[in-house]
Amino acid sequence: MTAMSTRGFARLASGAAGTNFGYLDEQTKRMIRRAILKAVAIPGYQVPFASREMPMPYGWGTGGVQVTAAVLGPADVLKVIDQGSDDTTNAVSIRQFFARTSGIATTTSTAAASVIQTRHRIPEHRLKEGQVLVYQVPIPEPLRFLEPRETETRRMHALSEYGLMHVKLYEDIARHGHIATTYAYPVQVAGRYVMDPSPTPKFDNPKMDDCPALQLFGAGRERRIYAVPPYTRVRSLEFEDHPFTVQRFDRPCALCGAADTYLDEVVTDDRGGRIFVCSDTDHCEERRAAGHRGEAA
Amino acid sequence: MALAAAALAPGFRDPVPDAQGTFRAVMEALARPGSLQRLATLPAVPEPLPPELAAIALALADHEAPLWLDVRLAAAPAVVDWLRFHSGAPVVADPASAAFALIADPAACPPLEAFARGTPDYPDRSATLVLAVAELTTAHGLILEGPGIRGRALLGAAPLPNDFAQRLERNRAGFPLGVDHLLVASGRVAGLPRTTRILGVA
Ligand SMILES: [Zn+2]
Numbered sequence: 001m002t003a004m005s006t007r008g009f010a011r012l013a014s015g016a017a018g019t020n021f022g023y024l025d026e027q028t029k030r031m032i033r034r035a036i037l038k039a040v041a042i043p044g045y046q047v048p049f050a051s052r053e054m055p056m057p058y059g060w061g062t063g064g065v066q067v068t069a070a071v072l073g074p075a076d077v078l079k080v081i082d083q084g085s086d087d088t089t090n091a092v093s094i095r096q097f098f099a100r101t102s103g104i105a106t107t108t109s110t111a112a113a114s115v116i117q118t119r120h121r122i123p124e125h126r127l128k129e130g131q132v133l134v135y136q137v138p139i140p141e142p143l144r145f146l147e148p149r150e151t152e153t154r155r156m157h158a159l160s161e162y163g164l165m166h167v168k169l170y171e172d173i174a175r176h177g178h179i180a181t182t183y184a185y186p187v188q189v190a191g192r193y194v195m196d197p198s199p200t201p202k203f204d205n206p207k208m209d210d211c212p213a214l215q216l217f218g219a220g221r222e223r224r225i226y227a228v229p230p231y232t233r234v235r236s237l238e239f240e241d242h243p244f245t246v247q248r249f250d251r252p253c254a255l256c257g258a259a260d261t262y263l264d265e266v267v268t269d270d271r272g273g274r275i276f277v278c279s280d281t282d283h284c285e286e287r288r289a290a291g292h293r294g295e296a297a
Numbered sequence: 298m299a300l301a302a303a304a305l306a307p308g309f310r311d312p313v314p315d316a317q318g319t320f321r322a323v324m325e326a327l328a329r330p331g332s333l334q335r336l337a338t339l340p341a342v343p344e345p346l347p348p349e350l351a352a353i354a355l356a357l358a359d360h361e362a363p364l365w366l367d368v369r370l371a372a373a374p375a376v377v378d379w380l381r382f383h384s385g386a387p388v389v390a391d392p393a394s395a396a397f398a399l400i401a402d403p404a405a406c407p408p409l410e411a412f413a414r415g416t417p418d419y420p421d422r423s424a425t426l427v428l429a430v431a432e433l434t435t436a437h438g439l440i441l442e443g444p445g446i447r448g449r450a451l452l453g454a455a456p457l458p459n460d461f462a463q464r465l466e467r468n469r470a471g472f473p474l475g476v477d478h479l480l481v482a483s484g485r486v487a488g489l490p491r492t493t494r495i496l497g498v499a
Contacts, residue, residue: 029320037323037324038477041492042491070320074317214325229492231447233444
């Protein structure tokens with residue numbers, strides 16, 4: 001992150017509290033809420049919305065923040081994660097922003113949250129009915145790298161013209177012998193729209209399928225909102241001879257011993273010591289609290 | 298047209314949380330077809346405007362999202378004035394230019410082709426029909442399947458047009474174009490987005 005982004009966040013964390021619940025004015029919330037409703041009714045389709053300036057730079061998740069602000073009510077409990085962690089500058093700042101502008105309760109526990117805003121990860125703890133997972137999305141258009149023109153990508157979605165998408169994945173196979181895309185791996189929602197799951201690792205793609213929670217996606221700079229309703233089919237694109245697979249880790253979490261979670265590499269000392277630990281810090285802590293131990297714990 | 302605010306029944310008692318609560322109920326309803334969601338607060342309304350229709354209009358309509366009223370509601374000037382005053386939304390005569398259609402006489406709901414169904418590039422530019430029914434139940438009725446539904450669900454409502462199930466099936470066959478339905482009764486809302494398949498009646 002650049003120094004400029006960090007300064008933007010300092011303003012966010014220390015700026016004067018707005019008088020509006022959740023920062024946005026009611027007119028803006030209605031506009032975003034209408035977009036959310038159409039996004040839910042047309043799974044995977046990107047609904048345009050008039051994104052507002054937020055007191056933070058675009059790279060910090062203004063789309064997700066606007067969706068969260070439009071959804072949140074006084075009874076909600078909010079969790080914010082960044083790279084799976086509740087404790088990064090980004091996650092802490094967004095959590096404080098909502099605590100300050102709406103006075104709602106916040107939590108780091110996945111199970112205790114009613115609304116979870118995320119960048120990069122889907123919690124390891126299975127989500128449940130009634131929960132809303134809000135993704136901060138930098139680039140919502142899965143076809144953008146194939147076709148820069150918005151009018152053309154809209155037409156391609158309208159005609160389900162997704163052949164080029166497969167060509168791109170196939171080029172991966174030709175070059176690397178396997179599909180090398182590991183982040184923002186495209187999915188098809190309810191058998192129709194191809195959607196970008198945002199910068200989540202493809203490890204998390206299977207969690208989007210048949211998920212009991214409602215998944216909402218907000219892209220601030222590109223002004224798009226899209227959604228996956230609960231219990232909806234989400235299929236990662238694949239080929240018969242090259243089926244979709246998730247990355248596997250050759251060792252368990254060094255702290256909690258979990259063998260089925262997404263791991264981050266952490267440097268432990270200045271002599272190059274490294275361990276692999278759960279990227280979902282809440283999940284890892286919960287497992288340790290329950291008595292699970294890894295080799296470094 | 299000059300309106301005396303004092304002559305109008307009030308809108309939401311506490312507009313910010315009431316609008317949020319109404320929106321969340323509608324969002325949950327559309328996200329989970331076959332579920333009934335409680336509309337927590339209903340405004341005091343002029344006759345014959347059902348308060349559930351009023352709550353949804355106040356929460357979601359405004360000058361960018363016009364309302365269309367069915368014959369029963371459009372014939373009541375007090376209703377038209379109240380909705381205009383409290384929502385700021387234009388009340389349009391042409392159903393095709395409405396974002397929300399408020400329908401108090403659901404058996405007489407116009408054919409779905411009368412409303413905006415979106416375009417291939419922008420299927421979101423489509424209407425949401427809000428029907429005030431007398432009965433709403435998940436104990437029996439249409440058998441539903443599709444996004445938002447774990448397995449299958451039931452939704453019964455009355456009165457409705459005789460060909461309501463066929464209308465919904467035609468609507469779904471046009472996906473991604475289409476309209477979306479909300480059914481309301483007794484402070485509850487149920488959603489039937491365009492994705493819901495109707496498998497029969499139980
Ligand atoms: Zn762990």
